[in-house]
Amino acid sequence: MNEKLKPCPFCGREAVIKSSSDSRYYVMCGKCEAKTHKCIDKSDAVKAWNRRVEKESSLPVEYEADGYDDNGELIYDTAYCPNCRNEYEVYYDYHDNYCRKCGQKLDWRTDNG
Numbered sequence: 401m402n403e404k405l406k407p408c409p410f411c412g413r414e415a416v417i418k419s420s421s422d423s424r425y426y427v428m429c430g431k432c433e434a435k436t437h438k439c440i441d442k443s444d445a446v447k448a449w450n451r452r453v454e455k456e457s458s459l460p461v462e463y464e465a466d467g468y469d470d471n472g473e474l475i476y477d478t479a480y481c482p483n484c485r486n487e488y489e490v491y492y493d494y495h496d497n498y499c500r501k502c503g504q505k506l507d508w509r510t511d512n513g
């Protein structure tokens with residue numbers, strides 16, 4: 401199996417697989433300090449890196465509209481983490497850049513601004 405390494409989520413540079421002195425593998429960004437923990441299998445290190453990249457790339461939250469305001473506009477007051485479906489109260493929680501439950505980076509923008 402030959403999974404491809406995604407670019408670094410912090411600086412966008414290419415990542416490389418390294419082996420440590422205790423013959424374990426980890427993935428490290430070629431530019432900044434980002435790296436995974438050490439893994440016994442090379443493919444586990446690649447997977448750990450790619451999982452991290454995915455969590456650091458923000459995904460839009462899934463808004464749920466459950467009413468209309470006085471102007472007939474939909475009110476979005478509930479949102480869900482796209483990764484683990486954790487529920488959020490939009491007015492209280494929209495400052496959270498990362499999901500409290502799974503660590504997914506969240507994008508709170510709505511289509512209409």
Ligand SMILES: [Zn+2]
Pocket residue numbers: 408409410411412413429430431432433434
């Ligand atoms: Zn980097």
Ligand SMILES: [Zn+2]
Pocket residue numbers: 481482483484485486499500501502503504
């Ligand atoms: Zn989550």
